[in-house]
Amino acid sequence: MRVDGQDIPVHGSLLQPLRRRTNDQVRVVVAAVCVIAVVVVSLVTRGRWESVESSVSDLIGVASPDLSNRFYSFYGAAIVALPFAILVGIVVGRRWKLLAGYAAAALIAGVALSFTGDGVAAPKWHLDLSAHLDTFLSQFLDDSRWIAMLAAVLTVCGPWLPVRWRRLWWILLLGFVPMHLFVSAVVPARAMLGLTVGWFVGALVVLFVGTPALEVPVDAAVRVLGRRGLKVREMSVLSPAGPGPLVLSAWCRVEQSGERDAGGPDLFGTAGRLPGRTAVATDTPEQVVVVELYGQHQRSEGLVRQVGRWLTFRSSETPAPFASLRRSVEHRALMATAAGALGVSSSAPTAVAALDRGWMLYAHTEPYGTVVDGHDPGGLDVVWEGLHRLHSSQISHGDLRPENIRTEAGGALFDGFSRSEVGASDSAILSDVAQLLLVTVGLFGVGPAVRAAIASVGAPKVIAASGRLTRSAMPSRIRGAVPDAKELMAATRLEVRTQTNSGEIRAEQVTRFTRNQLIQLVLLIGLVYVAYPFVSQVPTFITELQSANWWWALLGLVVSGLTYVGAAAALWACASETVSFRHLTIMQFANTFAATTTPAGVGGLALSARFLQHNGLGGVRATAAVALQQTVQVVTHLVLLVVFSIAAGRNADLSHFIPKGTVLYLIAGLLLGVVGTFMVVPKLRRWLREDLRPQVADLTVELLDLARDPWRFLLIVAGCAGTTLGAALALWASVEAFGGGATFITVTIVTMIGGTLASAAPTPGGVGAVEAALIGGLAAFGVPASVAVPSVLLYRVLTCWLPVFAGWPILHWLQRNDLI
Structure with a gap:
């Protein structure tokens, strides 16, 4: 590197890696968001363009044909000349790499908007002035591909243009939207798409081609140090520009003619050396200075970090943001000066200065100690x-x-x-x-x-x-x-x-939301999602309630409450009776809330395991207890389904509930595909062998222990059976509340089939699938729709929605009392 007639060797690479160009990456992300926004808005409001155009026409009026032609003539000439003016500047400046980016951006933007539903549409630009003189300029203005090409090349070449010219060109290009409204009162939707697509394509090209900001102004840094009385003789890169600044070590000769104050402290009393170099014998004192150069990418990365911290951390944990990169660098120098006054700073600031192309210089002495x-x-x-x-x-x-x-x-x-x-x-x-x-x-x-x-x-x-x-x-x-x-x-x-000798040390909450709060927010959103279909049926349901028998409804409420006692008894026995039965019963209401607001009830299983683990059981033991209860619950459910199907006799037509052969074959094929996938993929085989197999072995041991303890076994089976039969009894009471028409045996079959669908449905709580299955099942057994629909809705209120709304405050109570 040659600076003011002096050759200064620089050891190391000054290039910034592509993955660290934060400023360019942010530009690409913002441009992509704009493209998505324009596309979404265009699709959503496509049917309203005519009304919008009519409103605009009434508001601002439309220019006369003569005035419109003048607009097109002057504005169109500037738009057509814009890319050629930039091209001439690139060729004159001999920026061949930029020329390649210019051509690539124009080509990609033009081709990207040439794809239509019918294939690739070629541009309809007629360059024959004699035949199309009156429409020569308008054919470019009305083509979104030309607008996209202009936006793309201007994005690529803009950083290399003078600021005044860059701003003028962008104002000219963006002025197309209001000008087009005034001339023809047509909302330029495709032109907006062209602008955003061109900006996005140009931002992508800039990411690979680069900007002048990537050129490190090392020569300007050398001149700043020279004014400080430090004549740089050699430089070496200590750390390339990345998450932090570009750090160089400068071997300087101290001169007394610098701009330092005459009475200022001598910051350079200790002679330094560049690593691996030998100082030249001279009477002039020498010093090694560490030079840190901050570019635009450090500024954009710092901005993203500050926004991220503001969104995720509490205000007390987030320092005041810096208004600019300059203020950030000055802050570091001032803090080093303040620490130096206390005698605890390992280096002293030497220079802080703003350099060309948005770079900042911070130089300090080599660290002591x-x-x-x-x-x-x-x-x-x-x-x-x-x-x-x-x-x-x-x-x-x-x-x-x-x-x-x-x-x-x-x-x-x-x-x-x-x-x-x-x-x-x-x-x-x-x-x-x-x-x-x-x-x-x-x-x-x-x-x-x-x-x-x-x-x-x-x-x-x-x-x-x-x-x-x-x-x-x-x-x-x-x-x-x-x-x-x-x-x-x-x-x-x-x-x-x-x-x-202190008790448990609680983790300090430094984030705005804890993990539990985020989980509760997700659960609340899920609750709103699953409750929405029910809310739409509330008026009809309230009307039907006027003719209901409330004693039967009260019986259904009491029975549905007893099901939670049965579930708690089963889980209490699976946990070897080591937890509080009262707290476990209360937890079942919170469990209903978590299970209803998550698909397939996984939230309820996780909450049960968390409760057992937090109340003395180890993680493996708690998981095994929940798995044991679910296994017995499934087996008991299937056994009861078979028993009640047989008890229903020949009068009950169960063909409505048997899937068609095509569905059975499809299910069997999917199961075989899943098994084959687990056998072929090594990671899945490893998961089966190392993770799932030990859990199955633990569950087998639990089942064997359960077989040796008849009292515990009967308690678990009774609790699981009580859960299933209690739900069936609640539905039967709901049917009787609206006039009846079905026996307890048939209602039990319908309830168990509905419960099976609830566990298999992908919707939280099985909403939609359960109601449809129960209403269809009752109709299959001869219950009229006027009775089946309000009965099922009342059943869901008693067994689902009332416990769900009670489960939210109960979940908070469990957290406050350190039970989960």
Whole structure:
């Protein structure tokens, strides 16, 4: 590199990797969202274009034919000349790579909008001026492919154009929409599609072609250092531009003619060397300066990170956002200066400056001291003392990775102040303590690190900070810098409890929503989804209730309540009677809520296992108990179905419930396909062998133990049978409430078949499938529709919706009492 007549060698690559060009990636995502929005809006409002055009015509009026022709003449000439003017500039500037991007963007955008429902439509551009002089310009303006090509080439070439010209061209191109409305009062839907598609194609091409912002202004950085009295002789890349800045090491010669204040501190008293190089003998002092260059991609990545933190973390955990990249870099320099005043900064700022093409320079001295390691036990107390000095001035660090912690002459020094804060909140202080606690545990061991932390900041603060030793509260950059961070965090929390004689350390909530809150939100959305079909039938149902026998309805309510006692008894016996039967019965109502709002009732199974695990059973034992109950429930259900089918006798026609042969063959084929897939795919075979097989073995052991305990076996079977028969009795009572017409045996068959469909239906709670099966089953046994429909709705209210609405507050009660 040659700067002002001096050759300065630069070792290493200055190119930014493609996957780290955040600014270009954000542009692609935003353009894709715009394309999707235009397409969706066009499809949704397609039938309303005529009314919109009529409204626009009445509002603004339509220009006269002469005025419209003038508009088309002046505006069309500019639009047609635009791509050629850009092309001439590219050729004159000899930017051949940009020329390739220009051609690719125009070609892709034009071809993309040439596909129609009838195939590929060729452009209808007539270049014969003598035959089509009056329509020569309008044929380009009315073709969305031309608009897309213009938007694509302008997106690709825009960064290379002067700012004034770039803004002028974009204003001219975007002005097509209001101009088209004024001239013809036609909503330019295809033109909007062309603009967004062209922008998207251009953004994709820019991602691969690049922009001037990728050209690192190293020469400008050298001139800035020269004005600071540092004449750069050689540079070496220490870290390529990626998630962080481009970091270079500059070997400089200190000159007294720089722009530094005459009475300022001497920041360059210690001579430095470039790694692997030998200093040239000279009378002029030399210094190694670390140069950090921040580009637009660091700005866009920082913006995405700030938005992400604002959406996911509480406001107390989120520092104030920076208005620009310049403010962010200046903040780091100011924080390093503040820490230097306390004597705990490992480097001193040298220069901060704005460079060409949106780049920012931050230069500082080479870090002093040695990186802390676990070989010097004395360094543990020194590091905690250094953090205490920062916190005493209400300064938080925010990025206590091992490479940012150094020691020298018995004192601690810190580096990397990009996430530091002055006037730090209590949350930021506790976050620092938790970070340093985890880092020192990884370096010095659990016991010594916890003792040093307690001795430095006190037991109460260490206990509070230990609640942040979780995956959500500990930043990923800290967890990535410590080997086996997950195991170390758990071991550290246990050691803090031991050394402070404290109880259970609750995890600190740093996110806006906890995992349980998100699950409850999903369940609530599922409840709204499954309740919507029922709400539409409420008026008819209320009208029918006026003629119902309320004593039968009350009997159905009581019986449906007893089914929860039966389910609780079965699960209580499966858990070897080790949990509270009262709490287990209460949990069944919350279980109904979770099962109804999730497909196939998986939420209820997960809640049951969670309850058992939280009340003393291990994870494997709780899962085995739930699996045992479900197995006995299925077997009991099938046995009762066979028994009641036989008891129904020949008078009951069950052919309505038997699937057709085609359906049976289809089901058998799907089952064989699933079995074959598990046999062929190695990962699935491994899952069967390593995960599923041990669980089946545990379930087999449980069944054998159950066979040796008749009382426990009878209790489980009775509970499962009571659940099935109680539901059947509730439906029979509902039918009798509206006049009857079916025996208990036939209603039981209908109920069990409806329950089978509920477990197989993909909708939450089997909504839709259960109602249809029950109404159809009752009709098959001769129950009129005027009785079957309100009976089924009353049955679903008693056995589903009332428990569901009661289950929501019960679920909260279980959480508040630490039962789940």
